[in-house]
Amino acid sequence: MRSPISADSERRAADALKQMSAAGDTASSLRLLAESATLKSFQWPWASGYGTLEHDNLPALFLPFDCYSIHTEGVSLPDDIRQLLANHGGLIERCCLYLYDDTVALLQLDVAFQASATQLCDLLNGHSLDGALSALAKQVYQKAIYPAFHNYAREFAKSASRGASGSVDYLRDPKKLTVFKDVSFDSEEPPESYVLWTGRYVVTQPDTLDGPLGDSLQAWASYTGSRDTLLEERQFVGSGNILALAEDVESQSENWLRGLSICQLYNAILSIYGGILKSSYSELNDYASSRRRSKDLHKLMQDITRTLDHLEFTRLEFNEAVIGVQAERVNVVRAAYSAWNLEELIQGSLERTSLIRSKISRLLEARKAQLDRSVELILAGIGGVAVIDLFISLTTASRSLRRDDIPGVLDVFEWLQPDGSIALSTTILVLISVYIYLAKR
Helix, strand or coil: CECCCCECHHHHHHHHHHHHHHHCCCCCCCCCCCCCCCEEEECCCCCECCCCCCCECCCHHHCCCEEEEECHHHCCCCHHHHHHHHHCCEEEEEEEEEECCCCEEEEEEEEEECCCHHHHHHHHHCCHHHHHHHHHHHHHHHHHHHHHHHHHHHHHHHHHHCCCCCCCCCECCCCCCCCCCCCCCCCCCCCHHHCCCCCEEEEECHHHHHCHHHHHHHHHCCCCCCHHHHHHHCEEECCCEEEEECCCHHHHHHHHHHHHHHHHHHHHHHHHHHHHHHHHHHHHHHHHCCCCCHHHHHHHHHHHHHHHHHHHHHHHHHHHHHHHCCCCHHHHHHHHHHHCCHHHHHHHHHHHHHHHHHHHHHHHHHHHHHHHHHHHHHHHHHHHHHHHHHHHHHHHHHHHCCCCCCCCHHHHHHCCCHHHHHHHHHHHHHHHHHHHHHHHC
16 A cells, blocks of 8 residues: 655665664664554564564565554454355455555455354355455445544644654655655545555465365466475465465464565565556657657656666565575565566566667657757758858959959959959858758758
């Protein structure tokens, strides 16, 4: 989901290296949102850097600024979601918000169902669970999260001016973003597009596959392989639904949360960039077909270049995050990376950036050619005046000098009247101009 939190990521990455060398940990404890009866801040629960296998050496871009637990009791749920939870013994065990950089936040919703196997099969087979979880995430965002984001964006300038505790000078004003300018938190109500997408995963013990519930879970995850293969691989990652098997469900659930957060965060960034790059290319086309000022074009190109450079930066940070993941989370990241075709998404973004860069180069060449033609016209005008002046000077000099009976250039101009000199020089200039025009076609 989208948030108003964005920073100078490159500088933050450099600062994180200094902090890591000094203290051995890059995690920060900023308090960006005002706490309330609904939102309570808590410390990032996992250690960063290399130490034990419980550590992941993540770059700063993939470490949250702040974490909040959300008390859903204060969130009014739609009747259909409330009824679905009640009918199947559904309980929201945990609801947490993680604020990352680049206007992206992740929402964790842990929902447990205490119902019979038959009821759970009906829930999975009816496809009502997926829609309910997605609607639940949107409702939590709309009622509990967006108001806090709206207040943060409104109070940012005031907080920065009085040096609020925990503020960092590389946090950007949400109203003055330079790359992620596609979001605004001025409105009282959040746009529908601000909840990007919902990924769902179920972690259960292997023996669950032996009964009808196992068949329903495989169908829910769109798994079409054999049961033995699934038992061997212990996981299947679909486009939106994920099924994982583990003896220690609680520990493996944590691994999936930590591993998926990396892939989901980067997937969201790529999705956002897709829209930004398409909009940028459209703007370039508008500039190409209109006579806008060169100053405006250069400003647009600077903005686009900054966006493309930051996209490259996020790709390198993601590669570093993938390398820094340890233990079972390595398998989680690899499975999600492959199933979600992140490599193809990355290549598609890079190809789009190449297209935009080439478009910028062509526009600059076209503007340069226009400038060159303007300079040529100015020089041609100066040269034309000089030629006409030369002809008039030769005509005047031929009449003012004493005759020496030696044939020469001045004798030719002696026969020309001043008007004739102007006409002759003008004719020569016209012929030269026609020749240059034809040669440049």
